[in-house]
Amino acid sequence: MAEPLPVDSPDDPRLHDYTDLTDVQLRRTREPAEGLFIAEGEKVIRRALEAGYAMRSMLLSEKWLGPMRDVVESATAPVYLTTPQTAEAVTGYHVHRGALASMERAPEREPAELLDGARRIAVLESVNDHTNVGAVFRSAAALGMDAVLLSPDCADPLYRRSVKVSMGAVFAVPYARVERWPHGLDALRSAGFRLLALTPRAGSQPIEDVVDERPERAALLLGAEGTGLTARALAASEPVRIPMAHGVDSLNVAAAAAVAFYALTRA
Ligand SMILES: C[S@@+](CC[C@H](N)C(=O)[O-])C[C@H]1O[C@@H](n2cnc3c(N)ncnc32)[C@H](O)[C@@H]1O
The missing domain is CATH 3.30.1330.30 (Ribosomal protein L30/S12)
Structure with missing residues (x-):
């Protein structure tokens, strides 16, 4: 004692x-x-x-x-x-x-270690706000996502604010940094993941259409407040949107993550 x-x-x-x-x-x-x-x-x-x-x-x-x-x-x-x-x-x-x-801290994990057996992965690009990172992890854990991958410039999931907002979910969902960004995402495609870029842009495929297709493996890319996903990340994946009402142009990234995680983990 x-x-x-x-x-x-x-x-x-x-x-x-x-x-x-x-x-x-x-x-x-x-x-x-x-x-x-x-x-x-x-x-x-x-x-x-x-x-x-x-x-x-x-x-x-x-x-x-x-x-x-x-x-x-x-x-x-x-x-x-x-x-x-x-x-x-x-x-x-x-x-x-x-x-x-x-x-x-435990040694950082490699993205490849997290792919085995995984079907649903969240990929965060430049999400540099600790509150948003924590909130995304909380939803990822609650809704059954298998792993989270982070671009090199994402906020630290183990920073006090992220840990607190996630209510400890950062300990439950395995995560890793993709050092070569966005080329490192090729490994996901090679492993059979559909790369789905979540974007509010008009003309993108509505998420319910993707859900209907029941993809065997899917990785959901989410971007930062303000700028959203980069052109490079969008070009490397299929754009998918959550339809909006009342003239709202976008959701907060953590809210968009929760909706998309719920839809895709039930597909
Ligand atoms: C506040 S939004 C960024 C808005 C930015 N102006 C844009 O055009 O992407 C932050 C992130 O949440 C996700 N997001 C927000 N609203 C969305 C929607 N309606 N459909 C799909 N993803 C959305 C996207 O991944 C986006 O990069």
Whole structure:
């Protein structure tokens, strides 16, 4: 059992993993470089552990000792006990969920590893907003997508905000980065996937037509807010649209993902 260790000073070097959590620029480079990510809140911490991620340490306020006793008792990493005020001084924000864990990143996976046995894959191009990435993963998990592939410039699924918005779904759906973009997508086509580019453009095939064709294997490409999919990604795939009403020109990428995942996972 790990005996919780009281920490009083925000400058204690043992809390280094938790410093400046609100500095997005700093954290998005620091965390991958140091091989860590932050899980926030009881549910998310439990899901990270269940998914097999190793804990580096945990930072708790007193009132979370009870609800998280089993996690504390089985922890092999140090558990630091502090006040909400000290936690705020370290992290830069009021930690509403009262519990943070610093977790070890696993080695990144290769796209080819995820194709075996997969039928439905989401492919994100330049989706660089952590909230959208988290929301796409949450839908991907809930609606039964088999994997998520990311272009090199997509936001980090293990960044705190993505993890939190996904409610830990980033641990449940396997993902990988496609380093050679968009040429790396050729491997999907060779493996028998239909590449379907989700775009609101008029003239694209309505998604229900594709659903009627019941594709054996399908990869759904989704683009960023504002710019949408690049011309190169569109040229490499079949354009498919979700019909819109009331003159709305497009859906938020995570909303479009949920609709398309639902349609394609039932085809
Ligand atoms: C906010 S939209 C981008 C809008 C951008 N102006 C465009 O033309 O693609 C973000 C992403 O959500 C998906 N999306 C949004 N609305 C869609 C729709 N009606 N049909 C298919 N995909 C849609 C697309 O993948 C798009 O790249």
